[in-house]
Amino acid sequence: MSRILLSQPDVTEIEEQFVLDAVRSGWIAPLGPHVDAFEAEVAERVGVRHALALSSGTAALHLALVHLGARPGTVVVLPSMTFAASANAVAYTGAEPVFVDSRAGDGNVDPALLIDAVDTLRAEGREVVAAMMVDLFGRACDYAEIEPALAERGVPLLEDAAEALGATYRGRAAGSFGRAAALSFNGNKIMTTSGGGMLLSDDGDLITHARKLSTQAREPMPWYEHTEIGYNYRLSNVLAALGRGQLTRLDSMIARRREIREMYISALADLPVRFLGEEPGRAHEDDNCWLTTLVVEDPAVDVTEVIATLGDSGIEARHLWKPMHLQPVFAGTQFVGSGVVDDLFVRGLALPSGSALADDDVARVCEQLTGQLAGASG
CATH class of the missing domain: 3.40.640.10 (Type I PLP-dependent aspartate aminotransferase-like (Major domain))
Structure with missing residues (x-):
């Protein structure tokens, strides 16, 4: 596979x-x-x-x-x-x-x-x-x-x-x-x-x-x-x-990534997740949907373990960007805020989103993710 x-x-x-x-x-x-x-x-x-x-x-x-x-x-x-x-x-x-x-x-x-x-x-x-x-x-x-x-x-x-x-x-x-x-x-x-x-x-x-x-x-x-x-x-x-x-081909590649975003939103609707950017009054038709990203809202879920299990199944996923103020190379730099980004890093997940993905690929990601998150929720 x-x-x-x-x-x-x-x-x-x-x-x-x-x-x-x-x-x-x-x-x-x-x-x-x-x-x-x-x-x-x-x-x-x-x-x-x-x-x-x-x-x-x-x-x-x-x-x-x-x-x-x-x-x-x-x-x-x-x-x-x-x-x-x-x-x-x-x-x-x-x-x-x-x-x-x-x-x-x-x-x-x-x-x-x-x-x-x-x-x-x-x-x-x-x-x-x-x-x-x-x-x-x-x-x-x-x-x-x-x-x-x-x-x-x-x-x-x-x-x-x-x-x-x-x-x-x-x-x-x-x-x-x-x-x-x-x-x-x-x-x-x-x-x-x-x-x-x-x-x-x-x-x-x-x-x-x-x-x-x-x-x-x-x-x-x-x-x-x-x-x-x-x-x-x-x-x-x-x-x-x-x-x-x-x-x-840029417009067609963006259109495909938007289709993939919609497939994820539909297939994962019953899971304890929310998609970044899916806010009232903000249409994601404005976004290029480079990566579909979500936040796992079930505190019992270890996102690092989710990523590792997906990897074992042949699926590349990753954390959101690790905040710069948490990076060792920028230790001691000034940070303004309450730590929203710290939480996004711990609970955030980026899913395969490339425009060359087939529908079967997206379905396979959804199946594997559902198996993990539905089980954790239950």
């Missing part, structure tokens, strides 16, 4: 043709016509003026933070419930991360706590150079509360939309909020370039600076001249071609 993966890449002959075109064109080294076209196509899809194709979403966050002035002695406020890359990008600059708790309903950052944290830090005389939002598991943050509050305070908003390409919030695309946004095209994301990412912004100066930094910060001289520290962060033409192929 084949193993069911959490979010397997979904690649077809369409992508093969794009990659073959890149290889045959001779543009094998970094940059080339597919990179230019990929940037333009993603910018148009999201609705921003500029895009910069990079080696990872982490690189996009890092370059944006450098441009925004993150450095030793400054602070970046961000959610504790996120993948390590969000916090690592802050650490690369030498700035101090301050982590904020989430709302229990969808796992995204708590807007009130976020703004309180910004106000408290500034009252203490700290320089808050950015507030990074993370669109968790493909669901945009509550930008109606966050965006104007940060603008009023003059604090730049940086959107980590690594998990959220194709999602929307009140008609606006994820990746279009704040001064800049980062996307990820890692192998497990909603669409992939194998590895890669993109920086998006309406700020032309920000993108120009980031573009320079991403190619080792070379000055326009007839020799290699450098006045800034740069990075080797650009995406290759071959991988951009793969991304262009994936982009033509």
Whole structure:
């Protein structure tokens, strides 16, 4: 019986043709016509003026933070419930991360706590150079509360939309909020370039600076001249071609992930679980459903054991992100909140959600999960 993966890449002959075109064109080294076209196509899809194709979403966050002035002695406020890359990008600059708790309903950052944290830090005389939002598991943050509050305070908003390409919030695309946004095209994301990412912004100066930094910060001289520290962060033409192929299928891949979410909701309705983001007034048609995530509400259930048993059955599942303030590498960092994210980590579960999953695969996951949770409840 084949193993069911959490979010397997979904690649077809369409992508093969794009990659073959890149290889045959001779543009094998970094940059080339597919990179230019990929940037333009993603910018148009999201609705921003500029895009910069990079080696990872982490690189996009890092370059944006450098441009925004993150450095030793400054602070970046961000959610504790996120993948390590969000916090690592802050650490690369030498700035101090301050982590904020989430709302229990969808796992995204708590807007009130976020703004309180910004106000408290500034009252203490700290320089808050950015507030990074993370669109968790493909669901945009509550930008109606966050965006104007940060603008009023003059604090730049940086959107980590690594998990959220194709999602929307009140008609606006994820990746279009704040001064800049980062996307990820890692192998497990909603669409992939194998590895890669993109920086998006309406700020032309920000993108120009980031573009320079991403190619080792070379000055326009007839020799290699450098006045800034740069990075080797650009995406290759071959991988951009793969991304262009994936982009033509993005809507259908999102539609399939939404179908899978509905299958889980229907099949697991009688179990002691609640699905993150299934809140009154919030349609998950706005989400890209990158991962279907739930919280096990039966305190007798050990989610770690559930994951292990699923694994023994050939099914990959995992905990939600371990909060950054609980990570050993960030021990001693400041955390603002009551520990909602601690509880989400202990009781949360991410289920196989890839668009290449067959209905039989989803049914097999539901059968195994029902066997465990129904038994525990009984």
